[in-house]
Amino acid sequence: MCLLSGDRRYTVASTPSGLGPDGQEVTGPLSWYRSFTREGRRAFKGAFGGFALDSYDFQVLPLSMVAIAGYFSLSTAQTGLLTTVTLLMSAIGGILAGVLIDRVGRVRTLMITVGTYALFTVLCGFAVNYPMLLVSRAFQGIGFGGEWAAGAVLVAEYARSQYRGRVLAFIQSSWAVGWGLAVIVSTVVMDNLDPAIAWRVMFWTGALPALLLVYVRRKVQDAPQLTRRLAKEVRVPLSSVFQGALARKTFFATLLATGVQGGYYTIATWLPAYLKTERGLTVVGTGGYLFVLITGAFCGYVTAGYVVDFLGRKKSFALFAVLSGGLLMAYINIPQGSNRMLLVLGFPLGFCASAIFSGFGAFLAELYPSAVRGTGQSFTYNVGRACGAFFPTSVGFAAGDEGVGGALVYGVMGYAVALIALVGLPETRGTELT
Numbered sequence: 001m002c003l004l005s006g007d008r009r010y011t012v013a014s015t016p017s018g019l020g021p022d023g024q025e026v027t028g029p030l031s032w033y034r035s036f037t038r039e040g041r042r043a044f045k046g047a048f049g050g051f052a053l054d055s056y057d058f059q060v061l062p063l064s065m066v067a068i069a070g071y072f073s074l075s076t077a078q079t080g081l082l083t084t085v086t087l088l089m090s091a092i093g094g095i096l097a098g099v100l101i102d103r104v105g106r107v108r109t110l111m112i113t114v115g116t117y118a119l120f121t122v123l124c125g126f127a128v129n130y131p132m133l134l135v136s137r138a139f140q141g142i143g144f145g146g147e148w149a150a151g152a153v154l155v156a157e158y159a160r161s162q163y164r165g166r167v168l169a170f171i172q173s174s175w176a177v178g179w180g181l182a183v184i185v186s187t188v189v190m191d192n193l194d195p196a197i198a199w200r201v202m203f204w205t206g207a208l209p210a211l212l213l214v215y216v217r218r219k220v221q222d223a224p225q226l227t228r229r230l231a232k233e234v235r236v237p238l239s240s241v242f243q244g245a246l247a248r249k250t251f252f253a254t255l256l257a258t259g260v261q262g263g264y265y266t267i268a269t270w271l272p273a274y275l276k277t278e279r280g281l282t283v284v285g286t287g288g289y290l291f292v293l294i295t296g297a298f299c300g301y302v303t304a305g306y307v308v309d310f311l312g313r314k315k316s317f318a319l320f321a322v323l324s325g326g327l328l329m330a331y332i333n334i335p336q337g338s339n340r341m342l343l344v345l346g347f348p349l350g351f352c353a354s355a356i357f358s359g360f361g362a363f364l365a366e367l368y369p370s371a372v373r374g375t376g377q378s379f380t381y382n383v384g385r386a387c388g389a390f391f392p393t394s395v396g397f398a399a400g401d402e403g404v405g406g407a408l409v410y411g412v413m414g415y416a417v418a419l420i421a422l423v424g425l426p427e428t429r430g431t432e433l434t
Helices: 038-072 076-103 106-124 130-156 164-192 195-207 209-219 224-231 238-242 244-277 283-311 313-332 339-367 370-388 390-407 409-424
Strands: none
Touching (some): 038 076, 038 130, 038 164, 038 195, 038 209, 038 244, 076 106, 076 370, 106 130, 106 195, 106 209, 130 164, 130 339, 130 370, 164 195, 164 283, 195 209, 238 244, 238 370, 244 339, 244 370, 244 409, 283 313, 283 339, 313 339, 313 409, 339 370
16 A cells, blocks of 8 residues: 555445444444544544634634723724734644644644643733734644644544545534633623733633633543554655645645635634724624624534535535625625614525535545645645635735725625635545545
8 A cells, every 4th residue: 555645545444334232233323423533533523622612712813802902002904913923823834734734744743733722812811012922923823724734634533434524514613612611701701801911811810721721631531543553663755745646735725715715714813803993883883793604604614514525625615606706795795774784694605614624624634645744734735824814914004095894895705715716626535544
């Protein structure tokens, strides 16, 4: 077996399709979960919790952005830079984590990344000036960048090929869970505390992920095939993902991640500010509108997992890219005084902008063989995220002349980039992982 070949058929012997770990047939909507071994279910829970809390710690910033800007007297460009530096540093974190994933294992890397983003989120709350906040947020981005790939690869290697799309989609859905939790906490904190201290309290709650480390340390372990490979001390350099047939995959997968995340982070970063400053909503009102968006996001994540397994990876990306771009354009062009329409369009916008992510975990894992799976998946997703960071930054600079609403059109451009990237990528549905 050639682990670095361009052939996508990385096969191993496994339990027959449709059978659970005990050899009994599994059916029903949750058959994907029942097909896991006990170790697989623990891995799923650990990765789900890690990404949910990753989301929580990231969303603390957008939800506190107005208070932070007022406290430090920041311009829109400066506030946008806080998100940009997080995403840029996530590329460095992603590359480092990718190497660790393939060298020390998925679980150890998951713990390192969770601990890193939790620590520096808390330190953001102690910032005494803008540069200190910027630096703390940059280091938070390093942990933030590596967590998703570690958890996604961990679970992908336990999942059956026929269920992998929906399994990884449910992992992705935890982002909406963390986002929703952040909105609840933000609504309570911002509505009951002075803004000068409220934003600090929000960052301090970022210590929550430390509790997850106890569970992961005691209960979660790498898939058996990885444990055997690490025992043989196989070492494959980072440069392998830029050689041969993998080079093309790496380029276009990074471009795909750039477009999708550029569109998404434009929405996630600036929509709260748009609702408050241009739509005149209160803190509680903004939380309500965001909850409609988040409910749509959760439904999009879990529903799209079945779409990804049914239509295939590429068709699903194309479908949701077109829908996300069109809905964003419609959302920002709703006339003033028609805020009820924001609620109507908020659900499908959240649904499609999040559903497009459901295919990433399975697709990127299937593009790469085991020896470089962590490296390839983490590099493409996080470098794409770093490049996508320039989309919300562009909104920050353009908002001064066009307003936040007008500048949000940069998000639409991101989805156009994603469509272009799909031309250079293969379909991977049905791929078995080593």
